[in-house]
Amino acid sequence: MPAWLRGLVPVLIAIAVLAVLQLVLGEFPFFVYLASIVGVNVILAVSLNIVNGMTGQFSIGHAGFMAVGAYTAGKLSLLLKDVAIAGLPTMVSDQVQFVGTLLAGGVAAALCGFIVGLPSLRLRGDYLAIVTLGFGEIIRVIVQNLDMFGRALGLSGIPQTSSFFAVWFCVFLVVLVARRIVGSTHGRSLWAIREDEVAAEAMGVNTTGYKVRAFVISSFFAGVAGGLFAHFVPIINPGSFTFVKSIEVVVMVVLGGLGSTTGAIVAAIFLTLLPEALRTLFLQLGGLGAGASLAQKVDQIRMPVYGMLLVILMLVRPQGLFGTREVWDVLPRWWPGARKGIT
Amino acid sequence: MRSALAVVLTSCALALVGCEKKGSAPPSSGGASGGTAAAPASGGTPGVTGDTILLGEVGSLTGSEATFGISTRNAIDLAIREVNAAGGVKGKKIDIRVYDNQSKPEEAAQAANRLINQDNVLLILGEVASSNSMAMAEKAQPAKVPMISNASTNPKVTEIGDYIFRVCFIDPFQGFVMAKFAHDNLKVNKVAVLRDLGSAYSQGLADVFERKYTEMGGKIVARETYTKGSTDFRSQLTAIKRGSPDAIYIPGYYNDIGLIARQARELGITATLMGGDGWDSEKLFELGGSAVEGSYFSNHYSPDDPSPRVQKFIAAYKAAYGSVPDSLAALGYDAAMVAVDAIKRAPSFDRAAIRDAIAQTKNYHGVTGSITLDEKRNATKSAVVLQVGKGKTKYVDTIAP
């Protein structure tokens, strides 16, 4: 295989596989919806992992970046709703616009990431965490106050141009980016920053630059995730981007194992499907006993159960599902075992 | 360690398999249930199996709007029990599947999607918050599943499509009612508006009120906001006090109103308080105490209404859940009853037929008044204005559209 092709092969494979899946899954809208929401969460978790896991910076404002992307992309789509690109069939034109809005959402979020990344030059650990959290909340308040973003009602009627293919291709991209960063000078520099900032700096790693860039890449993908989200829900309002959402993403990253991309993926899938699985489980239980009425009552119990499961999972596997290893790292070649916390 | 991992992985797999199995093997009737845009296939009767009719409901059972979702669910449950006790519909019992949406639109969309595509319900009931209803409607409309919202008052909800209905009046009307009442009945000139920044309902009512009231010649002396979840409103109230208004319009929900009223009185504000249907709850008296007495709010019905329909509902609800139903419960009950009525009238269990039957609802006598659905699928009915008294409300006026 020629060297120049090596970088592109996975992309070609992914396109082919996803296209087939797209054709097959078109028949199951609920599955597609579920897969989309799972995909969005995977993108969020993997991208946050670049900042929290690889670089060791502690950000808990990811929902803010997602909101920026969602609102930018959603608003653009609404503005372009009645516009079609000349010379293209409507379907194609819609998809082109969709991709354009996603990119715009990502870029807007990346810009915010750059702005939030700057204070990270000065702040560490929990202090940085609270600043990112504050940023997320500020975004929400701004959206709530602006008429153009529909205030509390949010944006509605966004064209549902997202698809299984679109979401999972973005998932594929973010995973690819995360993996390739890890395998490069850049990834090693990020790990170095996480391990010891002073030493990294002394070894010629531009720590501030890398930290900001980690923020930028991470928030770009959060923005893309938000854009996707806006195009299949297809309502966005400030209530979807509270700090609870940010926390959910952090939970995915930690549960998967800080720094482990595949861990983040598995954790995101697991935690997103868990409530739905509980719903199925309770329905089955209800079916056995007192009919569906029990199931109704029991749907409320999902959230406390989710909380309990978090506690139990962390107690059983404090280092996360995979530690910092990846799924295929059977041998402890790369940083296995317990980690030291964020500093 | 390994076993924990295994548990996680298998439960992931289980969740997925569970979905797939259901999706790929729908009940014998609904071959087309999977297709998003497909109307039920000829002869297919989604939601009807054997002797039960399955309805779906999405509500906020947890999260910041849980109290509203729960009272809606209670009332719908009550309605369905009553219908079943009376022999069901067309010889079939009604069953309902309720999903929680954690007060979030994406969860509402997901739950609606599941109801439509997995559980194959005949129609969907809910939600209270307009953004959640809209998320559901976006899924119900393309799948051509009728949906009746009980209490989403934003005009945009039913604009999503011809399968989306509601049994309540809409923001512009209710805002107008209180503006008119303030101007004509209370004869006040200076009004302050305090709205919930995080609630589309509150924003909608406040916007309309401000516009209508100013058009009538009144003056808005202060505009303040609060955020759902906060419990200290003194700063806003102190700012309002500076404008010395005659009345304060607070289109919020009762759980905030009680506190706002108390704190207003504590700060020495004597202005009359006014609000919307979100005030209607027995809780208001408990939370507001004497501070809310003498305030006015617009509502869908008056518990004083001597009509047996209303009294029977109140008595039954009280017996079942131990509290006086709030307006959301009343609307939930009506939404369920309108749905049942439409199923009765429809020539078949075909979703399109059900839709048509709902659209033809005319002068249905519900708890919240006589319901007629107009061509925009909104209920046109008159509103009542109630005055808060000691532990109960007093009927003051009826304002027609």
Place this chain on the structure above:
Amino acid sequence: MSDFAQHLINGVAAGTIYALVALGYTMVYGVLKLINFAHGDVMMVGTFMGYAVAQKLGDEHQSTLWGALLIFLVAMVGCAVLGFLIERFAYRPLRDKPRLTALITAIGISFTLSYGFQLDIPPLPGAAPRAFPEIIIPKEWLIVGDRAVVIWNWQVISLSIAIGLMLMLQGLVYRTRFGRAMRAVSFDHRTAALMGIPVDRIIALTFMLGSALAAGAGILYAIKDTAIQPLMGLYVGLKAFVAAVIGGIGNVPGAVVGGLLLGLVEEFVVGYSSSSWRDAVAFGFLIVVLLVRPGGLFGSVTAEKV
């Protein structure tokens, strides 16, 4: 002018609650370096305990001094026990694990408590808000002019309690053996253990103390804002955390000052600007403080030794 004074009073009253909750945050952070996300929810549980006691006492007893004291006592002891259990089973096993994992269990506990209390399965209270009984009969403590400015007795009581507690805590931390042990554990719990300090016991006690403080703060909060509901802890907890960080997390007077400052900033934004930007300004204020002083107002960033 009078409304300026009123805003000042409101701000101090709101800040007092933030300060009290922030004290608990700061103490736990001090010894464990853990953002105890469940702190606000422990506070919520405390208020519901107080509520239950008040219901048992009935109308005539709950407003007496002894009644009020009993309510405080039960809530504080109850929460201390709850805090102990949380620490013992959710945090202690993770003490030597990465700090983030304990944060996740804290979040798990928070979800369990807040959403669990929303269930309407007795004895859980359900999602609907409850009116908290008036265990301090509100009386005007000071009235200026024609009720232009009013200070209530409970505002004075809350503030006194907050300052009293702060001084007590400060004394505890800097004047007692327990406090010395606490500071040692906070500095380095492994070394502290080598010096014969019973680290587990110190951390458990600190945790219980913090939880009891939360319960006390919760009752005062309920007296001030009269309604309680299961999600209240989330919002107050977040604001209190911000207050603690503004003051310099881990620092006792810092928590109080941070709380009062945050209360005042929010109050004056609403009073003299637009109330819709209140939360944005609160967080903006936090960010500005941190950019100017990265360790908070009273905290110091320990320069890393190279």
Place this chain on the structure above:
Amino acid sequence: MSGALLQAAGVGIEFGGLRALHAFDLEIRQGDLKGLIGPNGAGKTTAFNLLTGVYVPTHGEIRVCGERVNGRQPHQINHLGLARTFQNIRLFRALTALDNVRVACLSDETPLFSRSRIDELRRRSAGRSPVAGAMDALNNYVDWWRALLLTPGFQEEEQEITRRAEELLKVMGLSQRRDEEARNLPYGEQRRLEIARALGTRPRVLLLDEPAAGMNTREKADLMVLIRQLRDQFELGILVIEHDMKLVMGICEDITVLDHGVTIASGAPERVRQDPKVIEAYLGDSYLAAHGMQVPPRSPTTETPAT
């Protein structure tokens, strides 16, 4: 002036009134092997931190390869050719030995604009050139893209970096530890790994902060040989902080002695060793009195390592 790779003139710093270092002068040329000694708290490590940019000096001037570096970021100073090790080993503990070195082996490729050109621009505008900044940023982003697209050039570069890192491990005798995590290495090997890592940055001057601390006599002897060898093989100038007099006296051609932040002596080992001020400061009166000595012993092994 010219030819000095590292030059400190009158450098000083104060921490809240405490004068940690005062009027510190130093010059290192290629092939130099100098020592910096002094009792605990004399300011040796402070001097290192000033030279490498961790602290910004309040007085004086530091030049690396002729360029003034006061106020520059440590990584910029490192790029000019100054690398260091740390007194309390600061390896990337969870990374393998190979990766520790690879972190330091930053790419020398210049995707868009050559680094020397950017440096030239910076030099002309005293470090504040927006054009240079923009070029640098563009370079970085192009660099990221090359990594993401796995371009052939990037792949070659990665191979080159790995090859170089392996070579450095070999030089330091750590080849068999290639895939071991840094924290699992024995103490002496950690020290050597730190040196390998520092060499990865292609330094022209190497600062070693107590490289022999915690080593046994045999290891120390090996290290002495190694340091000399490194100097010659990599054409370096080396500055060593060391407590072990034997080591310092054995390898350094020139020694600077600090006490309380002040340079009390400097020059050839023999001269410094006999300087009474040094003897007094370094060993204390009591020590001399107790041993009834006029001259310091050859190897004061009672010295405790600094914390």
